[in-house]
Amino acid sequence: ATPKDTLVLAWAIDDIITLDPAEAFEISAGEIMGNTYDRLVRFDINDPSKLYGDIASSWTVSDDGKLYTFKLKPNLKFASGNPLTADDVVYSLQRAVKLDKTPAFILTQLGWSKDNVDGKVKKVDDLTVTLETDKPYAPSFVLNCLTANVSAIVDKKLVEANAKDGDMGYGWLKTHYAGSGPLKIRDWRANEILAMERNDNYYGEKSKLPRVIYRHVKESATQRLLLEKGDVDVARNLEPGDIEAVSKNADVAVTNTPKGTIYYFSLNQKNPTLAKPEVREAMKYLVDYDAIGQTFIKGIGEIHQTFLPKGLLGASDEKPYKLDVAKAKELLAKAGLKDGFTITMDVRNNQPVTGIAEAVQRSFAQAGIKMEIIPGDGKQTLTKYRARNHDLYIGQWGADYWDPHTNADTFARNPDNSDNASSKTLAWRNDWNIPELTKKADAAVLERDTEKRAQLYKDMQKDVLATSPYVIIFQMIETAGVRKDVKDFKLGPTSDTTYTFKASKS
Amino acid sequence: MGESHATDARLSKPLLEVEDLRVSFPSRNGPVEAVRGVSFTLGRERLGIVGESGSGKSQTGRAIMGLTPPHARITARRLAFAGTDLMQLSARERRSFRGERIAMILQDPKYSLNPVMTIGQQITETLRAHSNVTRAVARDRALDMLEAVQIRDPARIFGLYPHEVSGGMGQRAMIAMMLIADPELLIADEPTSALDVTVQLQVLAILDRLVSERGMGLIFISHDLRLVSSFCDRVLVMYRGRIVEEVAANRLNDATHPYTRGLINCLPKIGEDRHPLPVLDRRPEWAE
Amino acid sequence: MTDALAVNNLTIYFEDFAAVDDVSFNVSAGSSFGLVGESGSGKSTVLRAIVGLAPSSGGEILLDGKPLATPRSKAFYRHVQMVFQDPYGSLHPRQTVDRTLAEPLAIHGIGDGERRIARALDEVGLGKGFRFRYPHQLSGGQRQRVAIARALLLEPKVLLLDEPTSALDASVQAEVLNLLEQLRRERQLTYVLVSHDLAVVTHMCERLLVMQKGQAVEELSAQALAARQIGTAYTRDLMAASTGFKRE
Amino acid sequence: MAVVETHRPGDIKPGRPRARSRSLAAASGIGRFLVIVVLTYLGLLAVTFFIGRVIPVDPVLAIVGDRAPTHVVERTREELGLNKPLIEQFAIYVRNVLTGDLGTSVLTSNRVIDDIRRVFPATLELATLGTLIGAVFGIPLGVLAAVKRDSLVDQIVRVIGLVGYSVPIFWLGLMALLVFYARLGWTDGPGRFDIIYEYTITPVTGILLLDTAMAGEWDAFRNVAGHLILPSALLGYFSLAYISRMTRSFMLNELGQEYIVAARAKGISESRVIWRHALRNAAVPLVTVIVLSYAGLLEGSVLTESVFAWPGLGLYITNSLQNADMNAVLGGTIVVGSVFIGLNLLSDLLYRFLDPRTKRR
Amino acid sequence: MTDMAQPQHWRAWLLSDRPASRRQARLGRAYAGWQRFTTNKLAMVGLAIVLGLVLVAAFANVIAPYSPVEGGDLRTERLLPPSAAHLFGTDDQARDIFSRVVYGSRITLFVVVLVAIIAAPIGLVVGTVAGYAGGYLDAILMRITDIFLAFPKLILALAFVAALGPGIENAVIAIAITSWPPYARIARAETLTIRSSEYISAVKLMGASPWRIVLRHIMPLCVSSLIIRVTLDMAGIILTAAGLGFLGLGAQPPLPEWGAMIASGRRFVLDQWWVAAAPGAAIFIVSLGFNLLGDGLRDTLDPKASDQ
Numbered sequence A: 001a002t003p004k005d006t007l008v009l010a011w012a013i014d015d016i017i018t019l020d021p022a023e024a025f026e027i028s029a030g031e032i033m034g035n036t037y038d039r040l041v042r043f044d045i046n047d048p049s050k051l052y053g054d055i056a057s058s059w060t061v062s063d064d065g066k067l068y069t070f071k072l073k074p075n076l077k078f079a080s081g082n083p084l085t086a087d088d089v090v091y092s093l094q095r096a097v098k099l100d101k102t103p104a105f106i107l108t109q110l111g112w113s114k115d116n117v118d119g120k121v122k123k124v125d126d127l128t129v130t131l132e133t134d135k136p137y138a139p140s141f142v143l144n145c146l147t148a149n150v151s152a153i154v155d156k157k158l159v160e161a162n163a164k165d166g167d168m169g170y171g172w173l174k175t176h177y178a179g180s181g182p183l184k185i186r187d188w189r190a191n192e193i194l195a196m197e198r199n200d201n202y203y204g205e206k207s208k209l210p211r212v213i214y215r216h217v218k219e220s221a222t223q224r225l226l227l228e229k230g231d232v233d234v235a236r237n238l239e240p241g242d243i244e245a246v247s248k249n250a251d252v253a254v255t256n257t258p259k260g261t262i263y264y265f266s267l268n269q270k271n272p273t274l275a276k277p278e279v280r281e282a283m284k285y286l287v288d289y290d291a292i293g294q295t296f297i298k299g300i301g302e303i304h305q306t307f308l309p310k311g312l313l314g315a316s317d318e319k320p321y322k323l324d325v326a327k328a329k330e331l332l333a334k335a336g337l338k339d340g341f342t343i344t345m346d347v348r349n350n351q352p353v354t355g356i357a358e359a360v361q362r363s364f365a366q367a368g369i370k371m372e373i374i375p376g377d378g379k380q381t382l383t384k385y386r387a388r389n390h391d392l393y394i395g396q397w398g399a400d401y402w403d404p405h406t407n408a409d410t411f412a413r414n415p416d417n418s419d420n421a422s423s424k425t426l427a428w429r430n431d432w433n434i435p436e437l438t439k440k441a442d443a444a445v446l447e448r449d450t451e452k453r454a455q456l457y458k459d460m461q462k463d464v465l466a467t468s469p470y471v472i473i474f475q476m477i478e479t480a481g482v483r484k485d486v487k488d489f490k491l492g493p494t495s496d497t498t499y500t501f502k503a504s505k506s
Numbered sequence B: 001m002g003e004s005h006a007t008d009a010r011l012s013k014p015l016l017e018v019e020d021l022r023v024s025f026p027s028r029n030g031p032v033e034a035v036r037g038v039s040f041t042l043g044r045e046r047l048g049i050v051g052e053s054g055s056g057k058s059q060t061g062r063a064i065m066g067l068t069p070p071h072a073r074i075t076a077r078r079l080a081f082a083g084t085d086l087m088q089l090s091a092r093e094r095r096s097f098r099g100e101r102i103a104m105i106l107q108d109p110k111y112s113l114n115p116v117m118t119i120g121q122q123i124t125e126t127l128r129a130h131s132n133v134t135r136a137v138a139r140d141r142a143l144d145m146l147e148a149v150q151i152r153d154p155a156r157i158f159g160l161y162p163h164e165v166s167g168g169m170g171q172r173a174m175i176a177m178m179l180i181a182d183p184e185l186l187i188a189d190e191p192t193s194a195l196d197v198t199v200q201l202q203v204l205a206i207l208d209r210l211v212s213e214r215g216m217g218l219i220f221i222s223h224d225l226r227l228v229s230s231f232c233d234r235v236l237v238m239y240r241g242r243i244v245e246e247v248a249a250n251r252l253n254d255a256t257h258p259y260t261r262g263l264i265n266c267l268p269k270i271g272e273d274r275h276p277l278p279v280l281d282r283r284p285e286w287a288e
Numbered sequence C: 001m002t003d004a005l006a007v008n009n010l011t012i013y014f015e016d017f018a019a020v021d022d023v024s025f026n027v028s029a030g031s032s033f034g035l036v037g038e039s040g041s042g043k044s045t046v047l048r049a050i051v052g053l054a055p056s057s058g059g060e061i062l063l064d065g066k067p068l069a070t071p072r073s074k075a076f077y078r079h080v081q082m083v084f085q086d087p088y089g090s091l092h093p094r095q096t097v098d099r100t101l102a103e104p105l106a107i108h109g110i111g112d113g114e115r116r117i118a119r120a121l122d123e124v125g126l127g128k129g130f131r132f133r134y135p136h137q138l139s140g141g142q143r144q145r146v147a148i149a150r151a152l153l154l155e156p157k158v159l160l161l162d163e164p165t166s167a168l169d170a171s172v173q174a175e176v177l178n179l180l181e182q183l184r185r186e187r188q189l190t191y192v193l194v195s196h197d198l199a200v201v202t203h204m205c206e207r208l209l210v211m212q213k214g215q216a217v218e219e220l221s222a223q224a225l226a227a228r229q230i231g232t233a234y235t236r237d238l239m240a241a242s243t244g245f246k247r248e
Numbered sequence D: 001m002a003v004v005e006t007h008r009p010g011d012i013k014p015g016r017p018r019a020r021s022r023s024l025a026a027a028s029g030i031g032r033f034l035v036i037v038v039l040t041y042l043g044l045l046a047v048t049f050f051i052g053r054v055i056p057v058d059p060v061l062a063i064v065g066d067r068a069p070t071h072v073v074e075r076t077r078e079e080l081g082l083n084k085p086l087i088e089q090f091a092i093y094v095r096n097v098l099t100g101d102l103g104t105s106v107l108t109s110n111r112v113i114d115d116i117r118r119v120f121p122a123t124l125e126l127a128t129l130g131t132l133i134g135a136v137f138g139i140p141l142g143v144l145a146a147v148k149r150d151s152l153v154d155q156i157v158r159v160i161g162l163v164g165y166s167v168p169i170f171w172l173g174l175m176a177l178l179v180f181y182a183r184l185g186w187t188d189g190p191g192r193f194d195i196i197y198e199y200t201i202t203p204v205t206g207i208l209l210l211d212t213a214m215a216g217e218w219d220a221f222r223n224v225a226g227h228l229i230l231p232s233a234l235l236g237y238f239s240l241a242y243i244s245r246m247t248r249s250f251m252l253n254e255l256g257q258e259y260i261v262a263a264r265a266k267g268i269s270e271s272r273v274i275w276r277h278a279l280r281n282a283a284v285p286l287v288t289v290i291v292l293s294y295a296g297l298l299e300g301s302v303l304t305e306s307v308f309a310w311p312g313l314g315l316y317i318t319n320s321l322q323n324a325d326m327n328a329v330l331g332g333t334i335v336v337g338s339v340f341i342g343l344n345l346l347s348d349l350l351y352r353f354l355d356p357r358t359k360r361r
Numbered sequence E: 001m002t003d004m005a006q007p008q009h010w011r012a013w014l015l016s017d018r019p020a021s022r023r024q025a026r027l028g029r030a031y032a033g034w035q036r037f038t039t040n041k042l043a044m045v046g047l048a049i050v051l052g053l054v055l056v057a058a059f060a061n062v063i064a065p066y067s068p069v070e071g072g073d074l075r076t077e078r079l080l081p082p083s084a085a086h087l088f089g090t091d092d093q094a095r096d097i098f099s100r101v102v103y104g105s106r107i108t109l110f111v112v113v114l115v116a117i118i119a120a121p122i123g124l125v126v127g128t129v130a131g132y133a134g135g136y137l138d139a140i141l142m143r144i145t146d147i148f149l150a151f152p153k154l155i156l157a158l159a160f161v162a163a164l165g166p167g168i169e170n171a172v173i174a175i176a177i178t179s180w181p182p183y184a185r186i187a188r189a190e191t192l193t194i195r196s197s198e199y200i201s202a203v204k205l206m207g208a209s210p211w212r213i214v215l216r217h218i219m220p221l222c223v224s225s226l227i228i229r230v231t232l233d234m235a236g237i238i239l240t241a242a243g244l245g246f247l248g249l250g251a252q253p254p255l256p257e258w259g260a261m262i263a264s265g266r267r268f269v270l271d272q273w274w275v276a277a278a279p280g281a282a283i284f285i286v287s288l289g290f291n292l293l294g295d296g297l298r299d300t301l302d303p304k305a306s307d308q
């Protein structure tokens, strides 16, 4: 059994490698950051298009659309007891840019860099901060960037006290906590446990439970056992079969929410066969979407074929493709591949991608395409993918922040297709050279009229759907099994918006 | 008192009676008879058993001890020790005879002493298995016994492990181990064949003295006719599991059986110039 | 005339232990020389040193007056062969008699194997029936005969015999000793025979060397021994022990 | 997985080992022994290191993630010294190790040494209990089987052993969890203890049974024990299978020796013949078997650990390996190597202690 | 009548202690071994299982009612419990598990045979050469062996598979690489005792070269204990292969490798137990078969054991 005052979640948290918000970019780390660090703004998890001030009480955007002024709430305090002021906000944003870790691009895409950020992010007074962007981006885009974890506010005093050799506390914060969120991190033992406690200095509604603990459990079956036995309150990595089973359990409720993650496989255009437009199209007809939807992703995903996941601005729910072997064969014949061909697919060793890959393998076979599955550990297939050495690659892509640009940027932009390009977008990884689309994407992010902007994205999705080397299969639905005595546990649309501090137990 | 008592006993009844003893081992091609109807009686005397390798000497000795491997079959019309029929006894009763009343010295001290127990432990163990003596008393008795088998520094040897002593020393320790409980019958299975010739005689001298002093019966198994004839009172000659001849030791040269005669003759002797040596011409009827 | 084999001041150390300490003797061609002594006195080690199986730390070994090369040449092995003590250990347990005997012929590239093997078996008194048996199908005496046949196949001049009969029953011993004598006569072989049994050595050899703890105690002729013309107490002890038990 | 979970020491054959060929310490003198240890270590490190570098996984990827821009990837690569020649990287690594620095794990952000200090006791506790169970039950069973050779008891013991050798551990583990934890509720579930005790238990040694007992936290102790039952019983079963089998074979060998006949000739009781004489001799090779099987368990049993969500060494190394977290893998390998060398030494010492023949006069 | 007499005649011919030809001697020896082997009932069971495995592998296409890789309709035929149509039920790709298990025997056999013919010879050569040569060569070879022994086996295998890329052939190589050291040790230990035996001295005295001695005289003697050990290890090899498959690094899908089948079936172990149970049972039975066979071979081939 679990303690009354503690919410215990079983979750695969082995992806956490750091607790520093300027660096953390993994799914579970995202959720921890979301619960433990405040930021200027957040979006409403019930309607992600709505933004509200977190530590900002209000903000304004200048007419030229480049200067953002934030007013902070007064009398804020960090968990450490230090007051939270504009200094901390400026420090945090500058720090993220200067450290330039992986998620820093979310901020640097606003035109900030190591060298100029001191001039772009400025304190006006203790409760006022201004941010200046290099272009008049859509405000929704800029503000959404500020909801990301990389924009979280760290305790300047505390961090600096632990800094070494001017590393801005980088070494220390990897394993420590310096925030002001509703929960504070008490303890992290990699691959074992992450424990959070109520932060009594939090400005808003305090956490109902004094303690929230994540237990690292990898196996779905094990999670299910623990959940059914009441040894955890929430199980987070249940697979379809287990979901079905726990949903029959009277003590357990199943909750879910669509996530900003989509699963797709892509065709490397370096491979001349795959570069043929007919082949690209044929493959989209060679996936048994329905069967996959009813089996491998039942309860954890729904069929989705466009590159913007549902819930993002402008997301389109078009599903023109379904299994049609005859049509595919026709297309292949047109491409001069009547007798099919042989191809490999790099597949990460986990579910549901392996199952889907096998299903795809079978439907490919019907059209004479012999597909060999090359299983690999995650990092292994990724290494290959990033080196553009694959034929087919199956994987997922999750939104980095809640704005359509995050996916447009990677699926539909490829500013430099040379081998040593600086940004290795998905288009780049598949050697898909698309100057036209790139321009469209660049324009869309500057469109300040939300309606128009949404339309731009809709158009792009249509293009991508028809011509791209991506076969997008489904959008993830995150599902959790929750014991009945847990109240108000709600999964957020992004990883950093699952707010465990709102949960309580009866 | 030992001497007179022994004499009485010798007169009253034989120590060991063996009649039609058979030992057979099952094998795929039917049972293999290692001992095929051996009969003899033994008083308080030195009885030698000779014969070539595989003739069943050891198995005879082991059958008397009850140490035949479990899968073997033993039958005997009579196998009695001091009047008690050994065949009728339970395993436990049989065990109580072993060591205490009948003891056996095995051939090779290198393999017959437990390598991980000290000599002293192994000697006192026999004693403590049969009588309720304290550790200290057992130790004293063991030291005495070691001295009796001509070990010069008993206290030191007592604490040594078998590998730390020479073959001759080990053999003496073995003798001490078997004699400490004062058995009435000692079976010595080739007790000296692993030893150097010079040591061999010393060991035999010890055995000889013990027999004459304690009045115990001795079965001396060996393949060395010359040794047996000079050491024992009476000799049984075995061939293929049977006794082919029984002679008084000092009359060995007058043995009648061609097998026995052959065995004696085929040995080279110093100072005799026989080229070629006579060889044994085995006849099937000997085995009948 | 030079001796067939001469051992001069041979010394052999195993680490710090002198297994053989300054031992010398000569064996003239066609004669038989005996080495006696108790277990561990270094008899086998001397023989093994001659054939190069034991390292010699000092002294020299001359064959027909010529010092031996280390390692020994192939030709050497056609000149000198050895028969070991343990008939159970000296035959490869997984090889038939035939295979065992074919081996030396194969190594030295000697043709006509069929006939030679058949003849060798005949010579040692084993008929055809034994040719394809495995060692476990042979008795000790038969094995020793195979070992002798193997040694003879290379037609050596010198045969070293390391206790060839000590593992055998007395009756079998007589057969093997007779065989060895007969072979020596027929082939004019030179023997060096090791034994712990004085009787065997005097039976077989003209001269013998008594060893104790790696050292030569005394060298004497078989007649001298039979006549009890013994120089050392140790040899006298050995002598006494070999006559049987004497009750004081 | 019997092989994976327990190392079958290959060189141990039933038989009375007179001269033990594979004896690390038999190398005369401490000096030579040390040289051997150092060489073994270096070899271990070199092999691990170069395997780590040829694995087609970019170690930087584990740190910066998939989304990182090229310049971040390149900078990180430089920071980690991964752009230097392999030999140089290896030299640097060895130098650091010599100064006692195993480096930092990129996955956990901790010093590798701290990580290992955390995960190793978990494995240690499990392996120790497993081996204890295996020895306590396996030895008597093996003895019994040998004494009653070819009887029903013997067959049963052999079958128990064979089943242990043949059944996949991950499958059995899952089944055991299902039955004893989920259905019957007799034992506690995966993990080392229930969350309730998360902050009652303060790890001192990391061996929680000890920690809780020393702190007098008996509730926690009971909970920890409850969690240990299944995995340790499982590992115990596997080592039991192995130990009983080896015991049987050693005992059969000893029971065939002449000194057993001699012992029986003394008229001592059969139980004394078996336990005092035969087993005491069989114990000599047996300790090596047990110690090496213990070493196998200490290396961490990835599959058991993964089924029981046990935060141990095996999982740690496997996980690090899959993410090309080479500092952690190398650190783990050093520990495993040390365990192996240390236990080999221990088995050698025990061997010398148990077998008087190895002592110099 | 003749029918009855004939076997007797053959038997006598085979068991003759005076074989008249090399062939008769060899056959006789084999027959005697076989006879000893047949008295061991458990070993016969083991042999039957292993033969069964070989037969099933050979006739997989005849025995299996369905294709092992092409499944039925995902919507209707997925995860069906055992029934007359699907003896062992179907898996998550709607494939007939019985057919997969049947075809899987080929892979298992492939792994087992390949590992045996890679690892055992390596171990044999390293061990005998080290043992016979002694000195530096011995020291070097044994250090290398020690290093490989000091590795956690599965992790070494994992590393190799990771380095070589997944796939059944690479898994085999990885397992072979991790499993030769014990063989080398056995071979070396045995060589050390054989080396000082008199029959080796005798061959040396014939003037045989070291290579000849090692190859023709020592190796054949080490082979039998190696065969025993390899047979006993077969179970372990199958389990390691399954473990690699379980960790996703063995066979590539959709190959019906038993370990990988358990790995994918393990997700359903709580509700659709048959998915993991069938390959689990297959592994268990085959492992058991090899173990029984190994035990029997030990009794037959090990001269020490057969003396008892």
Ligand SMILES: Nc1ncnc2c1ncn2[C@@H]1O[C@H](COP(=O)(O)OP(=O)(O)OP(=O)(O)O)[C@@H](O)[C@H]1O
Binding pocket: B025, B032, B033, B034, B035, B051, B052, B053, B054, B055, B056, B057, B058, B059, B060, B069, B223
């Ligand atoms: N355990 C056994 N199983 C089968 N046969 C056996 C067994 N023990 C002994 N034999 C057989 O019994 C016969 C007699 O053996 P025994 O040991 O009594 O001979 P021995 O006269 O003592 O010979 P040695 O002088 O060689 O010691 C031999 O043929 C032997 O093969």
Ligand SMILES: Nc1ncnc2c1ncn2[C@@H]1O[C@H](COP(=O)(O)OP(=O)(O)OP(=O)(O)O)[C@@H](O)[C@H]1O
Binding pocket: C014, C019, C037, C038, C039, C040, C041, C042, C043, C044, C045, C046, C196
């Ligand atoms: N390879 C070796 N290493 C170390 N010591 C050895 C070696 N070979 C022989 N010795 C020692 O050298 C001494 C002489 O041994 P050798 O075998 O020559 O004796 P032996 O006279 O033939 O005895 P036996 O009659 O028992 O055969 C013995 O003490 C023996 O232990």
Ligand SMILES: [Mg+2]
Binding pocket: B057, B058, B059, B189
């Ligand atoms: Mg005997």
Ligand SMILES: [Mg+2]
Binding pocket: C043, C044, C045, C085, C162, C163
């Ligand atoms: Mg000798």
Ligand code: NI
Binding pocket: D003, D004, D005, D006, D007, D296, D299, E152, E153, E154
């Ligand atoms: Ni292992």
